[in-house]
Structure formats: C-alpha cells, structure tokens
Amino acid sequence: MAASEEVNLNDSKMVVPLHTWVLISNFKLAYNLLRRPDGTFNRHLAEFLDRKVPANANPVDGVFSFDVIVDRGTNLLCRIYRPTNGEEHRPNIAELEKPVSSEVVVPVIIFFHGGSFAHSSANSAIYDILCRRLVGTCKAVVVSVNYRRAPENRYPCAYDDGWTVLKWAKSRSWLQSKDSKAHIYLAGDSSGGNIVHHVALRAVESEVEILGNILLNPMFGGQERTESEKRLDGKYFVTVQDRDWYWRAYLPEGANRDHPACNPFGPKGIDLVGVKFPKSLVVVAGLDLIQDWQLAYMEGLKKAGQDVKLLYLEQATIGFYFLPNNGHFYTVMDEISNFVSSNC
Amino acid sequence: MVLYDSATSGGSNSGSSSSCSGTKQPVAEIDGLLAGAGYKVRSSELRQVAQRLERLETVMVNSPADISQLASDTVHYNPSDLASWVDSLLSEFNQPPLPLPSDLPDLPDIIAGPSVNHTAVGNYLTDNFTTTQQQQQQQQQMMIVTAMEEDSGIRLVHMLMTCAESVQRGEMAVAGSLIEDMKGLLTRVNPSCGIGKVAGCFIDALSFRIMGVGGSICGSVSENEILYHHFYEACPYLKFAHFTANQAILEAFDGHDCVHVVDFNLMHGLQWPALIQALALRPGGPPLLRLTGIGPPSPDGRDSLREIGLRLAELARSVNIRFTFRGVAASRLEDVKPWMLQVSPKEALAVNSILQLHKLLGSDPARNSPMEMVLGWIRNLNPKIMTVVEQESNHNQPEFLDRFTTALYYYSTMFDSLEACPLQPEKALAEIYLQREICNVVCCEGSARVERHEPLAKWRNRLAGAGFRPLHLGSNAFRQASMLLTLFSAEGYSVEETEGCLTLGWHSRPLIAASAWHAVPDVMMSHQNSN
Numbered sequence: 001m002a003a004s005e006e007v008n009l010n011d012s013k014m015v016v017p018l019h020t021w022v023l024i025s026n027f028k029l030a031y032n033l034l035r036r037p038d039g040t041f042n043r044h045l046a047e048f049l050d051r052k053v054p055a056n057a058n059p060v061d062g063v064f065s066f067d068v069i070v071d072r073g074t075n076l077l078c079r080i081y082r083p084t085n086g087e088e089h090r091p092n093i094a095e096l097e098k099p100v101s102s103e104v105v106v107p108v109i110i111f112f113h114g115g116s117f118a119h120s121s122a123n124s125a126i127y128d129i130l131c132r133r134l135v136g137t138c139k140a141v142v143v144s145v146n147y148r149r150a151p152e153n154r155y156p157c158a159y160d161d162g163w164t165v166l167k168w169a170k171s172r173s174w175l176q177s178k179d180s181k182a183h184i185y186l187a188g189d190s191s192g193g194n195i196v197h198h199v200a201l202r203a204v205e206s207e208v209e210i211l212g213n214i215l216l217n218p219m220f221g222g223q224e225r226t227e228s229e230k231r232l233d234g235k236y237f238v239t240v241q242d243r244d245w246y247w248r249a250y251l252p253e254g255a256n257r258d259h260p261a262c263n264p265f266g267p268k269g270i271d272l273v274g275v276k277f278p279k280s281l282v283v284v285a286g287l288d289l290i291q292d293w294q295l296a297y298m299e300g301l302k303k304a305g306q307d308v309k310l311l312y313l314e315q316a317t318i319g320f321y322f323l324p325n326n327g328h329f330y331t332v333m334d335e336i337s338n339f340v341s342s343n344c
Numbered sequence: 345m346v347l348y349d350s351a352t353s354g355g356s357n358s359g360s361s362s363s364c365s366g367t368k369q370p371v372a373e374i375d376g377l378l379a380g381a382g383y384k385v386r387s388s389e390l391r392q393v394a395q396r397l398e399r400l401e402t403v404m405v406n407s408p409a410d411i412s413q414l415a416s417d418t419v420h421y422n423p424s425d426l427a428s429w430v431d432s433l434l435s436e437f438n439q440p441p442l443p444l445p446s447d448l449p450d451l452p453d454i455i456a457g458p459s460v461n462h463t464a465v466g467n468y469l470t471d472n473f474t475t476t477q478q479q480q481q482q483q484q485q486m487m488i489v490t491a492m493e494e495d496s497g498i499r500l501v502h503m504l505m506t507c508a509e510s511v512q513r514g515e516m517a518v519a520g521s522l523i524e525d526m527k528g529l530l531t532r533v534n535p536s537c538g539i540g541k542v543a544g545c546f547i548d549a550l551s552f553r554i555m556g557v558g559g560s561i562c563g564s565v566s567e568n569e570i571l572y573h574h575f576y577e578a579c580p581y582l583k584f585a586h587f588t589a590n591q592a593i594l595e596a597f598d599g600h601d602c603v604h605v606v607d608f609n610l611m612h613g614l615q616w617p618a619l620i621q622a623l624a625l626r627p628g629g630p631p632l633l634r635l636t637g638i639g640p641p642s643p644d645g646r647d648s649l650r651e652i653g654l655r656l657a658e659l660a661r662s663v664n665i666r667f668t669f670r671g672v673a674a675s676r677l678e679d680v681k682p683w684m685l686q687v688s689p690k691e692a693l694a695v696n697s698i699l700q701l702h703k704l705l706g707s708d709p710a711r712n713s714p715m716e717m718v719l720g721w722i723r724n725l726n727p728k729i730m731t732v733v734e735q736e737s738n739h740n741q742p743e744f745l746d747r748f749t750t751a752l753y754y755y756s757t758m759f760d761s762l763e764a765c766p767l768q769p770e771k772a773l774a775e776i777y778l779q780r781e782i783c784n785v786v787c788c789e790g791s792a793r794v795e796r797h798e799p800l801a802k803w804r805n806r807l808a809g810a811g812f813r814p815l816h817l818g819s820n821a822f823r824q825a826s827m828l829l830t831l832f833s834a835e836g837y838s839v840e841e842t843e844g845c846l847t848l849g850w851h852s853r854p855l856i857a858a859s860a861w862h863a864v865p866d867v868m869m870s871h872q873n874s875n
Contacts, residue, residue, distance in 0.1 A: 018390055019377045025397045026383070026426060029433075032404060033415035042416060049423045051382020125382030323377050 012236045015287065015315050017325045023126075024319045028237045031119060035245050041118055041151050051125040057091060059084040063132045066096050067123075070168045074148060076161050079122045081135045081142040097174045100141055105177040107140040107185055107211075107340040110162070110169060112147065112199075114190025116219060116246040117158060122146035126322050133324070134187070137333045138340050143169055147195065151249035155261045158191070158250075162199035170208060185212045185340050186278070189321065191250075193218025197264060197297075200278055210278040214336055217285050217318055218294055221247055222263040223256050226292035236287040236317045243290065263293070265300030272304035279307035281339045283332055285316035311335055383426045392524055396430045399521045403437040411437075431528040435499040496532050497539040501752065503529065504546055508748040516554050523551050542759040545779045546752055549786035557787075565640050566648070571780070572611050574773035578765045580829055580837060581856045584848040585698050586615040587828055588858040589731035591821045593694045594622050596729035596860075600692035603631045606685055608677060608700040610637030613652040615698070617659055624663035633660065634668045636685050641673040649673060677704055678714035682721040693727040701803070702734055705796040719810035723863045729815060734803060736847055736857040739785045740796035751785045754855065761850035764834030800845055800857040812861040816844030 013021055030049050034042045055065040062084050070076045082100075084091075091098070100106040111134065113120050113127040120127060122144040131142045147161035166184070169175055175182045186196040193215035203210050221243060233240045244257075251259050258266045280301055284294045301308040313320070316328045323329070375387045385393055404411050418436045423429050503526050510519040526547050533540040576582040597603045603623075607615070616635060623630045635656065642648045649671025660667030674680045677700055687693055704715040722730060737754040741747045758778055765771040784795040804814070825839045825846055840847045840854060847854035 013394075018394060019375065022385070022390060022394050022397060022426070023378060023381055023383070025394070025401070026430075029397060029400055029404065030423075033412055033433075036412045037410065042412060045415060045420070048420060051424060053382065125380070129380045322381060325377060 012287075012317065015236075016317055016320070017323070019325055020317075020320065020323050023322060024237050024317070027119075027319070031242070034119075035242065039151060039245070039248055041249065043152065046119065050120065052121065052123045053125045053128045054123065055079055057096065059090070061132070061136065063135045064091060065128070065132075071161075071164050074157075074161065074164075076148075076164060077122065077146040078165055079128070079131070079144045079146070081131045081144070083135050083139060083141075097172070099174045100177060102178055105179065105183055107138060107183045108169060108175050109134060109138065109140045109142045109185045109187050109214075109340065110165060110199075111142050111144045112158075112162060112186070112188030112192030112195040113144060114188065114192045114217075114219070115149070116243075117150040117191040117194075117250040118246055119149070130189075130321065133333065134336065137337045140185075140340060141175060150246070154249070154253075155251055155255075155259075156198075158195050159198045159202065159261075162186075162195050163202045166199055166203060166208065166210075181209075184210055185214060186210055187214035187216070187336070188218070189216035190318070191219045191246075192216075194220060194261070198261065201270065204275055204277055212339055213278050213280040214339060215280060215282045215294075215297075216321060216332070217283060217288055218297065219246075219290065220262065220264065220293040220297050221257045221290060222266050222293060222296075223258045226290075228292040229289050232287060232289035232291075236289070238289050238318060240289065265296060269300070272301065272306060275304070275306075277301070277304070277306045279309075281309050281311065281335060283311045283313065283335070285318060285320060285328075286312060286314035287317040309335075309339075378426070382424060384424050385426050389427055392528070393427050393430065395521055395524050396427070396434060396528065399525055400430055400434050400437070403434060407437050427528065428532075431525065431532070434525050435496065435503075435529055496529060497543075500526060500529055500533060500539060500543045504543060504550070504752060505745070505749060507550055508745050511550060511553060512744040519550065519554055523547060523554070539756055541775060542752070542756045542782075545755070545782045546748075546786065548779075549783045552783060553787040565642055566644075568780075569611050569648070571773055571777035573614065574770045575777040576614055578767060578770040578774035579762055581848060582614070582698070583828065584825055584839075584846075585733040585856060585858055586618065588817065588821055588825055588846055589696055589698065589733060589860075590615065590619045590622065591824065592731055592815065592817055592860040593619060593696065593729055594626070595818070596694060596815070596862075597623070597631065597692050598626075599628075600728070601631045602634075602688070602691040603694070604634040604636065604687060604691040605694045605696055606636045606638070606687075608638050608695070608697040610639040610649060610652060610671070613637065613656050615696070616656055620656065620660050620665055620667070621663060624660075624665050630663075630665045632666045632668075634670070634691065636670045636672060638672045638674055638677070638680055640675045647671070677701075678718060680718075682725060685725075687725050693725055695722055695725070695727045695730040697731065698733045699735065701732060702740070702796045702798060703794040705740055705798070706791050706793055715806070716810070719807070719812075723811045726863050728862060730812065730861045730863075731858070732803065732807070732861065733856060733858045734800070735797035736799055736849070736854045737797050738799050738802070740798050748786060751782065755782055757850050757853050758855060761834075761836060761855070764836060800842070800847070800859065803857075803859065804843075807861055811864050813864050814844050815860040815862055817841070817846050817858065817860055822846060 012025075016024070034046045034049075036042065055067045057064050057066050063081055064084060065079055065081045067077055067079050070078055080096075082096075085101075100108070111127075111131055113122060113124065115124075122128075123146070127144065131144050134140060134142050143165060145162060145165045148157040150158075166186075169184060170182055172182065177183055186200055188194070188196040196213050196215055197218065200210055200213050202208075225240070229240050229243075232238075247257050247262055251257070251262060257263060258268055260266070260268045260270060263269060280298075282294065282298045282301075284291050284298075288294070295310075298308050298310050311332065313328045313331065316326075320326055320328045321332055373387055375385050375390060378385050407414070414436060415433075418432065421428055421432060503522055507519050507522040507526065510516070510522065526543070530540065530544055530547065533543065572582075593605065605616075605619070607613075620633065623633060635653070637649055637653065639649050650669075653669030653671055657667050657669055670686065672680060672684050674684075701715070701718075704713075704718055735754070737750055739747055739751050739754070741750065755778060759775070762771060762774055762778075765774070781795050784793060785797075788794075807814075819841075822839060822841045825848070829837050829839060829848075836851055838849050838852050840849065840852075845857055845859040847857045849855050
C-alpha cells in the first residue's frame with residue numbers, strides 16, 4: 001500500500017476480489033440497518049437476514065457436523081465439526097461422539113465466531129463454512145460456540161459461555177486423544193478473537209491447559225484514537241463509529257473502552273508476566289482500522305514474555321478469510337494448520 | 345388522367361434502427377463462492393450487484409431519516425437473493441413524497457386496472473415536493489394504503505426523475521448507477537400496466553442519452569411508415585386527427601370546383617381515401633381534386649410517394665373524381681419551397697399538417713426561424729383552410745428535467761390508453777412508434793431533436809402572430825368525433841372542445857389537439873398591427 005494518507009472510497013474495491021467486496025459490503029450495509037442510535041439492536045431483523053445453515057451429520061467433503069446443548073440454563077449450543085476419517089457413510093447417533101482417535105493426536109479447536117459481539121451465530125453460513133475448512137486443513141475437531149450476544153447479553157456473558165464450553169470439552173472423553181488428553185486450542189475472529197484471550201485468561205487462573213490461541217483480526221480497542229483508526233476510518237468497510245457502538249453494546253453500562261475486556265493491556269489491564277499463558281498466533285489485516293490495538297495486544301504479550309507469533313497481512317481487509325479466493329486465505333490456513341500440529 | 349411529379353431536395357434520411365427494449369437474459373449460473381456464504385447471485389450479475397450496493401450505501405448515507413427505522417418498516421423479501429434485497433432497500437430509501445390518502449381513489453380502485461395507475465402517477469407528478477417530516481408521515485400512511493405494485497411503479501417514477509435531474513446536472517456517474525437500479529426495479533413492476541412499459545422506454549432513453557448515442561435511434565423511412573401505420577390502427581389518435589381535419593377541409597371546400605390539398609406528411613396516404621369518398625358524394629358533385637403529398641425521399645430507389653399517389657388515383661377513378669397527384673420529396677419541411685407545390689390562384693387550397701409543424705421549432709435561433717419562413721409562405725398562398733394537429737403537451741421546455749417530467753406524464757397516459765388495444769402486432773409496433781418519439785425527446789438535442797411538441801395555447805399564439813385566424817371546428821365535428829370513438833375505441837377516450845378546437849384524450853387528459861385556421865386578409869393584418 002502506498003504511503004499516501006489519502007485513501008478514497010473506491011480503494012476497497014481495488015484491494016479485495018469482487019466476491020469478497022460484495023459479501024463484506026452487504027454485511028456492512030445490512031449491519032448499518034440493525035444498529036439503532038439508541039444502542040438497541042434489531043435482533044429480529046438480524047436473525048431474518050443472517051444466512052444460516054443446519055448441521056449436517058451426512059459427511060460433505062469429509063466433514064460432518066451436529067449440534068450439542070452444553071448448558072440448558074443459558075441455551076448454550078455449540079456445533080461440532082468432525083472429519084470422517086475415510087468413511088463417507090452417515091454416522092449413526094452413537095458414532096457422533098465416537099472417540100476422536102486412538103492412534104493419533106487430534107487437535108480440538110474451540111472456535112468463537114466473529115460479529116463484533118452482536119452479529120452472527122455458530123450456524124451462520126459464513127462460519128459454518130469456515131469451520132469446515134478448519135477441519136479439513138487441520139485435521140481437527142472444531143467446536144463452534146454459539147455464545148450469547150450483545151446488547152441483550154453484555155460482558156461477561158460471552159466469556160462465561162466460552163469458559164463453559166471449554167470445561168465441557170475438557171470433560172468429554174470422546175474428545176481425548178490417545179494420551180487421554182483433549183488437545184485444545186482456542187480460535188476466533190473479530191469478537192471471537194477477543195473471547196479467545198479472555199477465556200484463556202480464565203483457563204490459566206483455573207489451571208486448565210490450553211495448547212494455543214489463534215486470534216484472527218481480534219477485536220480490541222481503547223479510549224484513545226490510534227493512528228490506524230484515524231487513517232483507515234470508513235475506508236475498508238469499517239468505521240470508528242460502528243466500533244464504538246459495538247463496545248457500548250458489549251461493555252458494562254458506564255464503562256469506557258479502557259475496560260480490560262476491550263483493552264487487555266491498557267491502564268486497567270492484567271499483567272501477564274510469569275503467567276503460563278498459551279502460545280498465540282495473532283493475524284492482523286493491514287487494512288483493518290483497529291490494527292494498532294491488535295499490534296498493541298501482540299506487544300503486550302511479548303512484553304510479558306509470552307510466546308506470540310504475528311502474521312501481518314498488508315493488503316488484507318476484514319473478512320478476507322470468508323472466501324478462499326485470495327492468497328491471504330491460504331497463508332492463514334497454512335499457518336493455523338502448522339500452529340495446531342506442531343505440538344503433536 | 346393522372347399526373348405525377350417528383351421534386352427532390354435535401355439529403356437522404358437513412359439510419360440504422362436500434363431496439364429500445366432489452367434482450368432477455370439467458371438463465372445463468374449461480375456463483376459458487378457466494379452460495380457457500382448463503383447468497384444466490386448469478387455470476388453474470390455480480391458487477392451489477394456490486395454497483396447497486398455502492399448505490400445503496402450512498403443513498404443510506406444521504407438519507408435524512410433514521411435508517412434503522414426505515415429498515416424496520418420495510419418488507420424484506422428473501423435475503424438470499426441478494427440482488428432483489430438490495431433493490432428493495434434502494435427503492436425503500438428512494439421512496440418519494442406520496443400524496444396524502446385523501447388524494448387517492450378508494451382502495452379497491454387502486455387494484456382495478458391500468459387507468460388507475462395513471463391517476464396515481466398523475467397525482468404524484470403534479471404534487472409539489474414536501475418536507476422531510478411530511479414525507480415520513482406520508483410514507484407511513486402510504487404503506488398501509490397502497491398495493492405493492494403501485495408502490496414500485498411510483499418508486500420507479502421518482503427514480504426516473506432523480507436520474508433525469510442528475511443528467512441535467514451532468515452527474516453522469518450517479519445517473520448511470522440509477523439506471524442500473526431502475527432496470528432492477530423494473531423486473532418487479534407489472535409490464536402490462538402502463539408505467540412498466542413506459543418506464544422501460546424512458547430508462548432506455550436516458551441510458552442512450554448518457555452514452556451519447558441518441559442520434560442513432562431514427563429508423564429508416566419505410567420503417568417509420570410502417571410504425572406510423574400500426575400506431576394509426578392501434579389507437580384512435582391519428583384516426584381522430586384525419587377525421588377532424590377532413591371534416592373541416594370538406595366544409596372549407598364547399599362551393600369550390602377546383603380544390604388542392606397539400607399534405608405535409610403523406611405517409612401511406614391514410615387520411616385521403618375518406619376525403620376522396622366524401623368529396624365524391626357531396627351534393628352538387630365532386631370537384632377536381634389535386635393532392636400534393638410531401639414526404640422524405642426513399643433511399644432505396646423506390647418512389648414511395650408516387651406509389652401511394654397511384655393507389656389514391658385508382659381509388660379516385662373508381663368513384664369518378666378527377667384527381668391529380670404530385671409528390672414532393674423533402675427530408676425536412678423547411679426544405680420545401682412554395683413553387684414546388686404549384687398552387688394555382690384559382691383553386692381552393694387546404695394545407696394539412698398532422699404532427700409536422702413542431703419539427704420546425706428545432707433549428708438554430710440565430711438563423712431565420714424556419715417556422716416563420718414556412719408559416720409565411722403558407723399564409724402567402726392564402727389557403728382556405730390550414731388544418732393543424734399536434735401533440736397536446738410541452739416537450740420543448742428549455743430545461744431538460746421539465747421536458748422529461750412532462751414527457752413522462754404524457755407518454756404514460758399514452759401507454760395506458762394503448763393497453764386497451766386488443767390487436768397485435770399493431771399494439772406492439774405502436775409502442776415502438778412511441779418509444780422512438782420518447783427517445784427523440786429525451787436523448788436528442790439541437791437539430792436532431794425534432795419532437796418539439798408544444799401545447800395548443802402556444803400554437804394559438806404563434807399562428808395568430810403569423811397572421812392566421814382560427815376556424816371553429818363546429819359541433820358537427822365534435823359529435824361525429826365522439827361517435828367515431830364509441831364505434832371504434834375502448835372506454836376511456838374523451839373528446840373535448842375548447843375554443844373551437846377539438847382534443848382527444850385519455851381519461852380527460854388531452855393528448856392530441858386538432859385546430860383549423862385561415863389566413864387573415866392583409867387589410868385586417870395592417871389594421872391589427874397599427875393598434
């Protein structure tokens with residue numbers, strides 16, 4: 001990208017493929033309709049517009065899925081995606097929770113979808129397809145969490161739900177590999193990436209082992225306006241104004257963006273020095289306006305002596321990973337695959 | 345005995361025809377990538393969808409209302425069908441200020457038929473634009489009262505006007521993207537209601553104007569004649585024109601033994617068999633009839649004027665009228681010189697202009713006005729009668745948007761009236777005939793824009809100023825025109841008499857006006873001028 005400060009509205013069309021532009025623009029405009037100025041959210045319309053797909057226990061391209069209720073009290077569902085290991089027949093109900101493997105170690109990726117804490121679900125088409133790709137690439141089992149969303153359910157609901165699923169996954173014997181251990185990774189994009197960090201924090205406090213965190217364009221922020229926010233405001237599908245709206249919708253009433261949920265290494269952040277925090281893979285899109293916060297997150301981990309790998313994709317915008325029509329998509333898939341297999 | 349002559353002048357009038365209507369898209373495949381994300385978009389439409397999304401964003405950003413409220417109030421159809429969903433939002437945001445429910449007919453009428461479409465469109469177009477608050481209020485009221493299709497039609501009208509305004513302002517990119525939006529919205533409007541077809545014509549015309557290809561729309565001479573003939577058959581406007589003019593000419597020729605009719609646009613000579621027969625039957629016996637037919641030269645070496653002259657001569661012979669025909673080939677009326685007509689001082693002259701005079705309004709104002717010149721030599725020929733039939737509308741306003749709006753109103757009424765026609769292919773070709781007129785009004789400028797229609801009031805002033813006095817057409821003509829209509833046409837047409845002129849309209853909107861004139865004697869002219 002040129003060093004010029006002037007980025008006009010048409011630039012987004014020049015850096016993303018047409019399909020991606022259409023998809024993300026559609027989301028952007030639809031989402032604009034859903035956010036009300038008074039902070040409420042048109043949930044009814046949001047659910048109507050969201051393209052959803054059912055789980056499918058019939059293997060499609062080597063992956064089958066089924067939904068599980070994890071917590072009846074909060075209607076917490078998650079969708080499990082499993083590889084078929086060669087057999088293409090429809091697994092019967094008993095086989096759904098067949099042990100993942102007796103021969104090899106199978107990573108279990110607990111996935112938190114994005115949507116800025118307000119949008120999407122585990123059964124959204126774009127996330128269903130992403131999880132299936134993760135299964136294929138990483139030869140993993142993916143557990144996609146249908147966490148409660150803002151503004152109806154503010155902090156810390158999403159983290160609570162993540163923690164609940166983590167505990168649940170840890171306790172499933174069928175998710176354990178040959179070493180009687182569930183090899184669990186946390187992954188998420190946008191708000192999901194933010195949830196990954198905070199669930200990992202809780203895991204560390206409770207000494208629950210997580211093998212790694214994968215944060216794709218994670219959603220962080222702060223009270224200050226960073227240079228990237230000012231420079232890229234409105235240029236690539238996202239505005240500072242909409243980011244502010246989502247934080248107001250998720251954070252507790254009265255909190256500002258330096259709340260640790262939003263700004264984990266900010267003035268109210270937790271010091272992670274000496275903490276046995278999982279290794280992290282942080283993917284930052286070079287055209288994402290909150291990249292300064294994402295980079296600050298990475299720096300925060302580094303300064304605390306934690307293992308963090310940064311994947312900075314210069315020409316990528318938000319949502320580049322929804323469609324497999326660009327180089328960044330494949331780069332990231334490879335990185336994630338390496339990330340979860342290096343422990344085996 | 346038959347005499348014929350061809351005096352040729354002017355250049356040829358050839359051009360390639362181009363169809364105004366779009367071709368049907370073949371069923372194209374659904375894009376696989378977006379299908380995975382839950383959206384059905386045809387691969388071939390991807391760019392258009394992108395353009396519409398851009399347009400939607402602009403509209404949303406500029407929307408004065410709370411867009412989340414508008415979104416709540418909209419009916420969202422299948423969100424998987426991305427193109428339609430974007431369109432429905434576009435039309436939602438482009439929603440025009442609608443008339444208050446009291447201005448509308450009762451609800452059952454809205455669903456009734458094409459005539460009501462016209463009324464609603466008419467009301468919309470004549471209302472002034474209201475403030476945002478009123479807009480929102482009206483929008484909410486309208487949401488309850490209006491049927492969905494009516495809504496789309498009105499939205500289309502509003503978008504057409506917005507597009508025309510953009511064109512007037514030179515904002516071609518905005519206009520272009522509006523064209524795309526409208527084409528999409530058009531697919532959701534019933535094409536058998538007036539607004540659907542006429543909107544398509546105007547959308548195409550604007551599109552041609554933006555692309556700068558207005559000039560290529562004219563058809564060949566024989567094509568134009570064929571279209572004219574079908575327009576003649578499909579609806580009563582031309583029949584009314586001919587009938588009314590013939591009646592006036594017949595009356596003016598009373599008592600004269602040598603009569604000469606100069607027809608400014610012969611076409612297939614459709615007007616003259618009736619006059620020939622009427623003259624044959626007149627008490628006291630038929631006169632010697634000369635007919636001079638003016639028309640464009642035929643490019644392919646045929647002499648179509650002569651052919652028609654021959655046919656008319658045959659008819660005249662069969663009813664025992666002494667008849668002479670002369671053809672004058674000229675591509676423009678202003679190229680005709682009076683000497684070509686060979687008018688004799690002993691004969692009673694009738695000059696007949698059906699939808700021709702307005703074409704003289706287009707030339708460079710710096711030069712001698714062709715209108716003045718032509719009206720001058722007509723007057724000098726001292727005709728017993730000059731019959732003038734013109735479109736009753738002002739499509740010659742200086743501002744493009746005004747012209748556009750007036751034309752939209754006029755032609756949607758025209759198309760509405762055509763809906764009643766049961767004859768095919770007459771109806772379809774009549775529509776093409778009108779399409780060409782629309783294209784000329786909308787796309788062309790300068791001397792290429794010949795369809796410079798002006799209303800009767802303006803013609804009255806102009807002709808009076810050129811030394812003509814009106815001849816009242818008489819109640820006879822009125823009664824007979826009304827009878828003609830009831831015999832041959834659908835319900836909805838109406839004849840009106842206004843200050844001695846007759847108009848034919850659709851649902852009391854006059855669309856064509858017929859008047860008759862004769863030259864004021866010189867003595868009276870100078871007397872008038874000295875006042």
